[in-house]
Amino acid sequence: MSGITDLGMRRAARRFGATLAFSEMVASDEFLAADGEARLRAEGEGAEPHAAQLVGSEPSAMAEAARRLEGAGARFIDINMGCPSRRVSGRLAGCALMRDLDQAERLIATVTAAVNAPVSVKMRLGWDETERNAPDLARRAEAAGATMITVHGRTRAQMYNGQADWAAVAEVVAAVKAPVVVNGDCRGLDDARAMLAKSGAQAVMIGRAAVGAPWLVGAVAQALKTGAPLAEPSVDARREAALAHIDWLLAALGRSAGLRHARKHLAAYAEKAGAPAALRRALVTSEDADEALRLLASAFAPQSDREAA
Ligand SMILES: Cc1cc2nc3c(=O)[nH]c(=O)nc-3n(C[C@H](O)[C@H](O)[C@H](O)COP(=O)(O)O)c2cc1C
Structure with a gap:
């Protein structure tokens, strides 16, 4: 999460057992221009395996940024196709790519060809109610080499309003062989169980509920694995x-x-x-x-x- 999942928070999440902690989105052009803030966002030391998220619109710049991130230790590269912010989507990046699936597929293929690290794509259900095309994008992403798909169960038009639709993520699960991660409104163990049951996804991503509680992610993961009740650290x-x-x-x-x-x-x-x-x-x-x-x-x-x- 931009402005939130700084390296200090990701280290805490990993220390308490989060399977992966993705960086804030890193704009490919800022990273390539050696912008200090972008570089800091992209660091992963102490939060290994280092999972970095890129956002951008230009396939060659995204590929070059991914290559350099991998060279700097990133073991997972995620591509942001879910950011609803006008600043990002106005530049045909983030969720705006869900309105141009040809460009989205080109971008994913260029990035996957550039790195050995697994490349995942994070998306929303679609742009709005009339364009819920996450299953199409997921299918194309997989064909372009993506090995994991994360879906935030809202459309871009919804921003953060209403409830995430976990059941809708099932259509993405049905569309691809790659593991799917369900995301949106997970506040704890009960939500995580319901999200997995309704979507059939393989994993849950927790965002806002981990702010002020980075240990929550690992605690939920542990409880899902063992069937034991949620146990918070001391x-x-x-x-x-x-x-x-x-x-x-x-x-x-x-x-x-x-x-x-x-x-x-x-x-x-x-x-x-x-x-x-x-x-x-x-x-x-x-x-x-x-x-x-x-x-x-x-x-x-x-x-x-x-x-x-
Ligand atoms: C302040 C803020 C910043 C975010 N930044 C990013 C980002 O950089 N990359 C991304 O993929 N999603 C970003 N998101 C979206 C979250 O990752 C997540 O998809 C969304 O908040 C729904 O999940 P949650 O209900 O568990 O928070 C951000 C959300 C918030 C509230």
Whole structure:
């Protein structure tokens, strides 16, 4: 997720057992222009196997970016054909490619030919209700060499509104031999089970529910595998993971920019830890990185300790 799944968060997700943690989308042209932010988004050290997502419209640039990413250690390359943002889809990238399947197929074929790493494609159900063509795109993607398909069960017109349609993903599962990953609105184990049952997909992708809870992905994976109830890590382990994530951001972006960037994570960690409103407010308005880290640690403390502090 753009602006969210920075390397610090992906490291945490992997440490707690997420099977794969994809990078934020990396624009191929920015990456090739050695843009610092794009390079940082594309890093994967400590979150191996490194899975990088590319977004772009130009097949040769996408292929070159994929080649360089693979050279830098990426073991999986994902192509974004689901981003609804006007900035992306206006450039015939992201979900806009679902309106031009010939171009989408050319792009996928060019990328798969350029790398040895498996290439997957992430898409939505289609552009809108009248163009729900995910099964067609998935079929073409597979023919072009893609080895995994992820489907967010909404159309582009829906943006993030309404409910993801997990049953609709079954049409994609029926259309291809490649494994399909179902995505959209997974909040926990029950949703994950329902998503797999309704779609027949082989795996679940969790996005927003992992913000402030990167351990959730591995916990769901483990429970699906063993049939045991969902087991969250200890509060100490969660606090240490949250602190390590924010530390990484502060080191990677600098303390001031890092703190600004960290605010959405700080808010999410504190909310999911059940911290009181006053502490959460102090946390997201703090201008001091050390203070923010102290407040974040205290957000994970039992209420009795917080009152004593
Ligand atoms: C802030 C934000 C940024 C996102 N960035 C990306 C992205 O870079 N690449 C991508 O494939 N999907 C991106 N998505 C979509 C999610 O990966 C996911 O498909 C969607 O949120 C539905 O899944 P969820 O309900 O589990 O979050 C983003 C979503 C959000 C909310």
